[in-house]
Amino acid sequence: MIGNTKKWIGTAGAISILAGQFLVTPAVFAAGSDAIEQGKKIAYDRKKGNCLACHNIIGAPSPGNIAPALVAMKSRYPTKADLRMQIWDATIKNPESPMPPFGKHGILSEADLDKVVAYVWTL
Numbered sequence: 001m002i003g004n005t006k007k008w009i010g011t012a013g014a015i016s017i018l019a020g021q022f023l024v025t026p027a028v029f030a031a032g033s034d035a036i037e038q039g040k041k042i043a044y045d046r047k048k049g050n051c052l053a054c055h056n057i058i059g060a061p062s063p064g065n066i067a068p069a070l071v072a073m074k075s076r077y078p079t080k081a082d083l084r085m086q087i088w089d090a091t092i093k094n095p096e097s098p099m100p101p102f103g104k105h106g107i108l109s110e111a112d113l114d115k116v117v118a119y120v121w122t123l
Contacts, residue, residue, distance in 0.1 A: 039119030042112050049116050070123045084117045
C-alpha cells in the first residue's frame with residue numbers, strides 16, 4: 001500500500017510540473033529590458049492590461065485604488081511562475097477575485113502576458 005501511495009504522489013507531482021510548463025513560457029524567465037518596457041506599455045494600456053484601472057503603481061498616471069498596490073512583487077510572489085499564474089487567472093487562489101483572468105479568457109496573448117509579468121516582477 002505504501003509503495004502505491006508513493007508512486008501516486010510521484011505521478012501527481014510530475015503531472016503538476018508538466019501542467020505548469022504549459023502555463024509558463026520561456027519568455028517569462030528570459031525577459032530583457034525590452035520585454036519589461038513593452039510589458040509596462042501593455043499594463044498601462046486601457047485597452048489591454050489596464051492594470052491602472054484597479055492597481056496603484058508608484059509613479060503611474062491616474063492609478064486605481066480598489067486593488068492591492070503593485071509593490072514588493074518579488075516578496076509577494078516567490079517566483080515569476082507564481083506571479084504569472086496570478087495574472088493568468090486570479091480565481092485559482094481566490095474564486096471571488098474581481099480581477100479578470102487575463103490568460104484564461106484570452107484577454108492578453110501569451111506573449112503579452114509574459115511581458116506584463118516581466119514588468120510587474122520589477123515593481
